[in-house]
Every structure is written in C-alpha cells, then in structure tokens.
Amino acid sequence: MINDISFDIKEGAFVGYIGPNGAGKSTTIKLLTGILHPSAGDIRVLDFNPQKDRYQYTYNIGVVFGQRSLLEYDIPVIDSFLLYRAIYELPEKDFQQRLTEFTQLLELDDLLHIPVRKLSLGQRMRCEIVASLLHKPRVIFLDEPTIGLDALSKHEIRNFLRRINQQEKVTIILTTHDMDDIEELCERIIFINVGNIIYDGPLKTLKNNYATHKDVEIVFDNPITVPPPFEPLLKSVDHNIYTFSLERRDTARLIPHLLELGNAKDVSIHEPRLEDVVKIIYSNNSL
C-alpha cells in the first residue's frame, strides 16, 4: 500500500529507492513498470502511461526482480537471450554487438552455454541483468539485484551498472536493502516508509541532516586515562585504539584536545555509514 507519493526523476539519474520491509518499494516498482494499476493518481514514464501504453512502454524498460528469474531454468543462458532478441525484435547486428560487449564486461563467455540451473547465484544474476538490458532500455528498474550475492559478485554488478548508467545515460531506479549498493551507486535517495516518502534528495544531505556524529579513532602508543570531560564521548577502546563519537560541529574543535591525551601515533575520522544512518531512521521511524 502506498499513498500520496510524488516524485520526478531526471533522465540518466541513478536513484536509490529504499525503505524497510513492507514500506511499499516493490509496489512502487510494480506501478512504474505497469504491472500494478494505481487506484488513484497519475504515472508518466518516458511520456508513456505504463498501464495504458504497456505494450509500447515495455520496449523501453528493463526490469530485474532479484527474487524472480527472467531466464529459462533448464536450458543454456544463450537460448533465453535469443528468445529476448525475438521478443524485443532486435536487429541481429545490434544484438550481437551488445551481447559481445556485455559478455566481455561481465565475463560471461564461459557461462553462455551452461544451463541456468547449473549457475551460481552470482553468475545467474549477471545473466539476468544482461537479459534485461539487451534491448537497450532507457529506464532500468532493479528490485534487489544483489540479494544473497557474495562481495565479488556485488562489486562486479555495481561496476557494470555504474558504467551502463554513465555511458548510455540510462536512468536506473534501484531498490535494495544493501546500503553499500546505494552508497556506491546512487546520487539521489528516495526513502519511503509505510507508503509515504520520508526523504527525497541527495545522499550527502541525508547523512548531514541525520548523522549528527562522526567517529574519531586515535591510536596512542600507550594506554591513556580519559579525563572526565571526555568520558561521555568515548565509544570504545580496543588495546590502544580509542574511538570517540563527536558531534559534527565539535569535531574540528575537539580533535586537538583529544590528541593531547597521550602520545598519538595515528588518527582517522570516519564518515557515518549509510547503513548506520538508516538504522537510526528505521528505529526512530521519522526524519
């Protein structure tokens, strides 16, 4: 269920659409892809009404549902690609060119002739993404494309998506629970909860607005005694590594004082991770 959601997305943008389970992410994707009919309101994507003009519209979009497969399970991957060539009526030359390009980028050479059932999850997802991009869509909807993947597969897929977004100026809308996906890829976040948008803007602003503290990690050569005024700031001690949680506005002012507490060998300042910011938002349920 979603209500009163309204947003515009510029062509070529890479937008993260996030929120807790049941927030309405998948519902929005289904609305935007034309699967679901809205009970009220108006949707325009690429000057199409996804519901009314679905047939023509679907030539222009690519969709990946992380939990569902676009590929034929029993037969080699290439056969599914060939079927999509026919469905999207791609000229042979364009198809071959694109397939070669993607195969190289995602290192699929050895996978094309293997039945889908024999692929690992990471390999399959790379193929799923290719299947949804072969027809050169102008907008891509990715619903949890990295779910359950190992770090390397995630990395490869993120690199690929970034490249496609930048080179082809294709608009990408990504829903995910993996905040690293968002941090690495999206310049804009739409955050929804219980069917309403609770934040829509740049990733950086979200952090600045919400993550009021930064972690400062100082390595001393010997154990130190933290004087009472600084005690409330101390977050953790691990051997001689002391981590302090400082308010953004005090960080620059307090660091010199902290360094004087002992013989400091190293200092590092950590930006809050989106993951942590999101946790705070989920637990407070507001912005």
Next chain:
Amino acid sequence: MKVSAVKYLVVFAIQVKNLLEYKINIYLKLIRPIIMVAAVGALWLVLFKVTGRDSIGGFTRKSFIIYLLVIRYIAVFSPGGASITEMNEEIRTGDITMRLVKPMHYMVWLFARNLPIPLVSGIAGLLMVTLLAWFFGAPVPTGWSGVLFCLSVTAAIITQYAFYQGLGILSFWIYDVFPIERFYKAVSGLLSGELIPLTIFGAAAQSILQFLPFASLAFIPGGIYVGLFPFSKAIILVVSQFIWAGFFWILVLWSYNRGLKKFEAQGG
C-alpha cells in the same frame, strides 16, 4: 543407534497443522475419487445398458461402482504420490543435503510428512464408501472378510508406497523421473485392475495377473470388498500381497542406500 519415534511424531503433528491450514487439500482428496469414479463408472453403466447384461466379469452394476470407489480411495490412502516429485526435486537440486545433515532418517521423515492427508482422506473415503454400499444394498465385507479386507488394504498401501519411494529413489540416477512415473502409472493402471477389473481379461489372464504385484494395489482389496473371491482364495491372495510388499521394501531400502552412497560420493 538409538531410534526415537518422537521426532517423527512431531514432524507428523506439524504436517497435520499445515494440513488444517489448507483444508481444501483434504476436500480435493475426498471429492476427486468420486469424480473419477463418476467418469469411469458412466462408461460401465452405459455398457451394462447397451448390452442389457446384469453382470460383466463377475460384477453387477452396484458392485462395480463400489469396486471403483474402493480402489480409488485405496489409491488416495497411499502417502507416496507427492513425495516422488519432492524427492526428485530435492535430489536433483542437492537440497536433500539439508535433510541428510539432520539427525533423522530421510525416508522416515518423508513418510511422517506425507502421511496426514492420505490418512485422513483415505479413512474418511472408505467410511463413505461403506455407508454408500450399505445404503444401496451392495456387498460390504463383515467379520473375517472385513479383517481380510483391512489386511489387504494395508498390504496395498505398503506396496504402493514402496513403488512411489522406488520411483523417487530413481532420482539418484535419473535427472527427471516424471516420464517414468507416468509410464508406471499407465502400466499399473491396467495391470492393477484400476482401469478394468482383471476378471474382464478372462480366466487364464486373470490367474496370472492376480498374483503380480500390481494386482495388490487395487484388484485384490477391491475384489475382497465386493465379495469377488471365495474366503480361502482371498487368504492366499492377501498372503501374496504381503510377500510382494516385503520384497519391494527390501528392494527400496537397498536401492536407497546405493543411491545415497552414489550421491555422497559425487557430493550431490
């Protein structure tokens, strides 16, 4: 190895709970045989009418319909049908390892899981048939014949389950057992007396077919129910049923162990 039945009882109990969540499965199992019998029975009723006979192959109209109903509910009784697909799926995807790492015997676990629906619908179905038979004045086994019928049904279920498990176990060697299952069902449909009672084939064919394992699945228990056999012959037939049941279970357990060894050797 200490064998504990409690865990399997828990599996059974959980399945009963699941079953109650999807009561429609029970209704389907209960109603489906009636539709099947209506479809096959219609042909036989027309045959009786067209030929003007009172009895065909030792069956009257009534006893024929009751025979068809009984054998359908016995088929429902067997817990194996769904487990062929389940085993095939688990073995070919390798998911069976999830079961094998648990302290339980996979076959017993499957049995406990698959038992509730057939148990409920089989018993309910047979009660329904008995009521119907009684209402329409068709023969109903009582006394020792009743006991023999119960034994015969038990042997039928055990044998049928052995066949189903055997088909599931084939998945250790064959990727897709569905065509073999279809083949088995077609052959057993004819040879078990499910399609037509074996008496229709004539005395010579019947004398051989009734002692084959397939007859155990339908013809013998169905025949005992409608009083087709003299008591002494019925005893011999039931004994033969148990011999077949024993033989096939030994075969099933042996091939399961062989299959499992092959699976473990190849790592799935």
Next chain:
Amino acid sequence: MEAFFKMLRILPDYVRLAIRRETEYKAGFYTYLVHQTVTLLIWLIFWRAILNRIGDFGNWDFPLMLLLTGFSTISMGLWMTFSTIWRLPREILRGDLNNYLIKPVHPFVHFVFRRLNLRSLPRILLGAGTITYGLYFYKIPWSGMSLFLAGTISVLSFLTAFLPFALICLTAFWIGRAEFLRDLFGELFVFQNYPISEFPNLFIYVFTFIFPLIFSATAPVLVLTKLTVGQSWAILALMVVIIVIQLLIFGFLWKRGLRRYESFGG
C-alpha cells in the same frame, strides 16, 4: 491483432527453445515416448478385453474403437503440447505473471508458448499410425473428403478441449487456489476416449456444448466412417461456432482477470 502477428513472428524462437529443452533431457524424451506408446496400447487392450466379453458396444466394434483411440491420441498429443496451461493457477497465485507483463508480448501467449511440450508431438504420429493401421487392416471404407474433414475436426478439437480447461484455470484470478477445480475438471478428459455417441443424450449435450470433448475422437470417427459429407460439414461448422464463442468468452475473462491481477499486483 498486433500481438497475434508478433506471436507468429516469434513462434520459431519458442519452438527452438522447446527443442533445446528436449535436447537437454534426451532420456526424458525417449522414456516419455515409451510411455505414450504404452498408453495407446493400454487403451487398445482395454477395448479388446471389454469387447471380447460383451460383443460390440452399441454401434461400435473393435475397428471403430481402434480409430477412436487413434483420434483421441492425436487430440491428446496436441493438448499436451500446450499442457503448460496446467501451471496457470499457480503462476497467477505466485505473481509470476509479472515477468510476462514487463515484456512487449501478449502475456497469455508468452505464458503458453514459452514452455511448449514437444515431447507430446510423437503422440500425434502414434495416433495417425493407429488410424492408418485401422483403415488398412480392417478395410474400413473411407474417402479423401471424409478423411480431410475428420482430420480437420481432430486437429481443431484441440482448441475445443483446451479452451474450457484454460477457462477453469483462469478462475485462479478470482478464487486463488484454483488447482482444486482444475484437478477435478481434468478428470473429465477420460471421456474423450469413449464413444460419446453411445451415451445418454445429457452426456452428448454436455460434451458437445459445455465441455466439447465429443470432437476429439467420437466425431472424427463418425465423420470418417458413418456420416455423409453434408453432415460432416455441419459438424465442422458447429465446431467453428463453438470455438469462436469459447475464444470470445476466454478473451473477455482473461482481460477481466488480468485487470483484477493488476489491481493486486500479483
């Protein structure tokens, strides 16, 4: 209409996909072939055993039963080629139609054609072989026209049997777990193996107008062996009218059902 022509354009690709699937499981293909042959033989044994005991079944003797079995095998072969329809209730319930709705194809056409079951095609040859055997060895008189008409009715009978079944599967849009209805309805298919013309009028009516299984085997046998050319054309015309009505009902309910699916989003 556009979807129809596009389907024709993509058809070779769907067939290629199906062939690919079969070549992945060659053993399955051959086992299924054995199964189909045995099923055919079982029906012949069935009729032989019964007719040996009772004599002719009304106007039907064994040679006619042989033709009946041949035609029902052809019809079943065609039907089974599209047997993926069996999965429709589950796909609707699980929201699997989503994958079809995001592609520029007709969702139903894509659903049916992406899993063509080519394994069943040999059944058509088996059926045709049985008919040829019956005509030749039992010296059943026939004409080119009667064979053409019987063959046409037999091939089209696939639709008259398929569409009502598909309609039952569509109920999943409204009732969710339609497997229950589907399985019960599926049991009625056994009637296409019977000489329905010997059944009481109620059965003939039901299997002509409600669930038209009479066209699968009974009608082709009668057209080939007993009816005049005029009567045969009349049957074919009736069949075409029934198919058109079935298609209209199916199209209407598919649209309504999909609309409902789209309001829930699968």
